[in-house]
Amino acid sequence: MNAALLRELVADVGASHVLTGADCARYETDERQLFHGRAMAVLRPGNVAEVSAVVTRCAAHGVGVVPQGGNTGYCGGATVDASGRQVVVSLERLNRVLAVDPVGHTLTVEAGVVLADAQAAAAAAGRLLPLAMGSQGSCQIGGNLATNAGGLAVLKYGTARDLTLGLQAVLPDGRVLERLTALRKDNTGYDLKQLFIGAEGTLGIITAAVLKLFPGGARHCAWAIVPKAADAVAVLARLRAATDDGVSSFEYMAGEALALVAEALPALRQPLAGAHHVLVEVLGEQGSERLAAILESLVADGLVTDAVVAQNEAQRQAFWRVRESIPAAEKALGGSVKHDISVPLNDIARYAEDATRAILAGWPGARLSLYGHVGDGNLHCNVLAPAATDPAAFRRDAGGAISDALHALAHRYAGSFSAEHGVGQLKRGLLARYGDPVAVALMRQVKAALDPRDLMNPGKLLPAVEAPQP
Ligand SMILES: Cc1cc2nc3c(=O)[nH]c(=O)nc-3n(C[C@H](O)[C@H](O)[C@H](O)COP(=O)(O)OP(=O)(O)OC[C@H]3O[C@@H](n4cnc5c(N)ncnc54)[C@H](O)[C@@H]3O)c2cc1C
Structure with a gap:
């Protein structure tokens, strides 16, 4: 416990926003309960100036800072270590929607805005924020950007990185990088915002962002059974071609995964029975009749054996509820x-x-x-x-x-060990094993340039440096 630092932090953000002891408990463990740490304190700044102030104080005292959003991450990236010498900086009070521009199709939010609230702000202006995932009721925009989250509509709209126009971030030394721009074209040197997207809080704390919006519009959803997993990929290609590339989501579920849902959540009605399921969502005004007609042609060609199109919004949501219940079913079992x-x-x-x-x-x-x-x-x-x-x-x-x-x-298969959940604490060893050594060395150089004393989310993402042999 660093009493002098705590006094300074209280002066910066107020006593009620510097938590210590048992009050820190819910910030000290990750979503999956894989990592348990002990924080010197949890700090809850209320604006970017306060984030900058607490980061500056911690840097002066050589104290490690762990940024935390909704704490829904799957790799322990937001959990402090057990030393009691790191602080958590929670972004939960930076929860203001700053601007919605339905003409420019942008949304400006503070980093602690919960994803579902950001979606709702866009929808209230008749626009779509396509970033969506099972954790959207808790995860925050800052966490989404820091993990370059993927989710349910990447196929059409890309990951969080593709949806970000500008951001504001507090650097490890407390300076504020002001790139909160809504410009779609700006070729003035390095695109520095990209450094912070997917960096998992190791290069700075994201405090606000400008995100792309899209026209809203009808969504049509269907559940289909395919004879084998390989047919799912062929069905996707056919659907993309037949809908003018209107497929926004395409989810596969093996029958065994849905059997877990049936066992853990027997009251949840599943649309169809089968060994290989797909859930597809198509955007546009083409209508559910058009989707039904495309599915019929796929049945005729033997690529689909059965399908049902959601007839209304309630049914669409019911389909998604089944898909999104798989993690909860695994947990329950x-x-x-x-x-x-x-x-x-x-x-x-x-x-x-x-x-x-x-x-x-x-x-x-x-x-x-x-x-x-x-x-x-x-x-x-x-x-x-x-x-x-x-x-x-x-x-x-x-x-x-x-x-x-x-x-x-x-x-x-030339694939990735982490498609969308990041590296955090859990997968650092995998980055060492499978990462390109030059890429990992460059990452270390970037880290050293921005955070030479390794105070910003230490022990995350980058593989541990092996001690030299005696
Ligand atoms: C049920 C469920 C479903 C999920 N589905 C998906 C999915 O479909 N796609 C997907 O990609 N992920 C998914 N996830 C994982 C998780 O929700 C995402 O990674 C999410 O983006 C994390 O956001 P968060 O605010 O909870 O971040 P946290 O868990 O708080 O933090 C994650 C990382 O980001 C850093 N960080 C957080 N906020 C900031 C900030 N403001 N500035 C800098 N660094 C910061 C943390 O230090 C940590 O390294 C799912 C999780 C659950 C529980």
Whole structure:
């Protein structure tokens, strides 16, 4: 405990926004309960000047700063270490929508705005913020940008990076980078905002951003059964061509993943039964009749065996609820060994087959939960304990080897071990193993240039530096 620093921080943000002791508990553990730390304090600044002030104070005292948004991240990136010498800077009070411009199609928000609130602000102005994901009721725009979040509409609109026009960030020395621009064209040197997107808080704290909006409009949703996983990719290609590239979401769910939902949440009605499911959403005025006609042609060609089109908004949301319940079902059944891989789209079905074979050969009886944003080549290939095995013991004893097998397989397919969840604390070793050494060295150089004393989210993202051999 650094009493002098705490007194200064209280002067900066007020006593009620400097939490210590038991009040820090909910900020000290990650969403998946994989990481537990102990904070010197949790700071809750209320504006960019206060963020700058607390970062400047911490830098003067050589104290590490861990930025935290909604704390929904899957890799422990927002969790302090156990030393009691780091502080959490929570962005939750920077929660103002600063501007909605329906003509320029932009939304300007502070970093602590919850994603669902940002979507609602856009919708109230008749515009669409397409960033969407299962955690949108809690995750924040700053966290979304810091992890370059993907989600449900990447196929059409790209990741958080593609949706960002400008941002404001507090650097590790407390200076404020003012790039809160709504310009779509600005070729004046390095695009510095990109440094902070996907940096997981290791280069600075994002305090506000300007995001792209799109015209709102009708969304049409269908649930379909395909004969085999490979047909999902062919169906996607046909749908894109037939809808003037109007497909905004294309999700795959294996029957086993939905069996977990049926077991954990029996009251949730599932639209169709089958071994391979897809959930598709198409934008535009073409209407659900048009979507139904396209699906009929896919049935005629043997690429789809059954399909149902949502007839109204309530049904559309009901379809999505089933898809988004998969993580909750896994959690209710004791938790899973989670993966977030991506491979080139053409290889995704072969990856799924190889992964299934490898897991069932190595861990007979293990339950697989294969699903994901397959339109982006992104599969969540999660593994649950066999029925009679204690889930926690299974994760502890088998988790490492299972992950090694699935990540090695993704690497063989020229894929990524982290499609959208980032690196955090959990996957630093994988970056060391699979990252291009030159790329990792460049990342270290960027980090050293911006944060030479390693005070901004230390111990995250970059692989640990090995001690020199004696
Ligand atoms: C049910 C569920 C579904 C999910 N679905 C998806 C999905 O479809 N796609 C997807 O990409 N992710 C998904 N996630 C993961 C997670 O929600 C996202 O990574 C999200 O973007 C994290 O935002 P957050 O505000 O919770 O960030 P946090 O968890 O608080 O932080 C994540 C990282 O960002 C840093 N950070 C946070 N705020 C800032 C800031 N203002 N400035 C600088 N650094 C900051 C933290 O230090 C940490 O390294 C899901 C999670 C859950 C629980």
